[in-house]
Amino acid sequence: MLKKRIKLPVAALLFVALFLVLGACANANEENTENTEGTENTEENMEGMDHGSMNHSSSGEVPEELAVAENPTYPVASQAVMHANHMKGMDGAVATIAGAFETTVYTVSYTPTNGGEPVKDHKWVIHEEIENAGEEPFKPGDEVVLNTDHMEGMDGATATIDSAEKTTVYMVNYTDTETGKEVTNHKWVTESELSPVE
Structure with missing residues (x-):
């Protein structure tokens, strides 16, 4: 009986510890996903800015009436x-x-x-x-x-x-x-x- 009393609490502690470790991993994954999404959004915004950037050089042609x-x-x-x-x-x-x-x-x-x-x-x-x-x-x-x-x-x-x-x-x-x-x-x-x- 004594052995069973010792094993049950140890098993319960192991289960709780395992649950906490798995929970922490899940949170870390969620944070990484959020960070990745934030990076992607920033990159998309920067690409949008670059996409509309001004052309530095030109052919040199000007309107005839200028x-x-x-x-x-x-x-x-x-x-x-x-x-x-x-x-x-x-x-x-x-x-x-x-x-x-x-x-x-x-x-x-x-x-x-x-x-x-x-x-x-x-x-x-x-x-x-x-x-x-x-x-x-x-x-x-x-x-x-x-x-x-x-x-x-x-x-x-x-x-x-x-x-x-x-x-x-x-x-x-x-x-x-x-x-x-x-x-x-x-x-x-x-x-x-x-x-x-x-």
């Missing part, structure tokens, strides 16, 4: 320091001017045609990159259709004009300060985003 600037502050082939953060690796880079044009430049908000997240205050879209643009510039609040592909899902998207400014815009070549990659014919940088090289 007017070449006659006496730009920064002539073609001259250099200037950029003070713009449209993209990483841009601010502070020394740019070589590839083109200078007179136009009205806009910041716009739109929802990409490829289903990406809404984009607010995108810099920059010029007047000649808007569908059916007439001679008169658009005003803040106007709804327009974009006719350019600076970003994926931009071409054909309906956009709202956030701001408008008549100025000289520049197409530039520069070296990305973060990656060291050469960027050619980047569109666009405004005159106020440039300063002389000291």
Whole structure:
């Protein structure tokens, strides 16, 4: 009888210990699953951001009706320091001017045609990159259709004009300060985003 009394409590203790160990493993697995799901969500968000990222370089083609600037502050082939953060690796880079044009430049908000997240205050879209643009510039609040592909899902998207400014815009070549990659014919940088090289 004594032996049975000893064995029962020991068996019960072993059962409880086993139950606790199995429970802890299950919790650890759940936490790992949650962490993995969180990582996946973060990666998906980052991929979404990358998917809609701006094209640094371009072919250099410009709309036929875009007017070449006659006496730009920064002539073609001259250099200037950029003070713009449209993209990483841009601010502070020394740019070589590839083109200078007179136009009205806009910041716009739109929802990409490829289903990406809404984009607010995108810099920059010029007047000649808007569908059916007439001679008169658009005003803040106007709804327009974009006719350019600076970003994926931009071409054909309906956009709202956030701001408008008549100025000289520049197409530039520069070296990305973060990656060291050469960027050619980047569109666009405004005159106020440039300063002389000291």
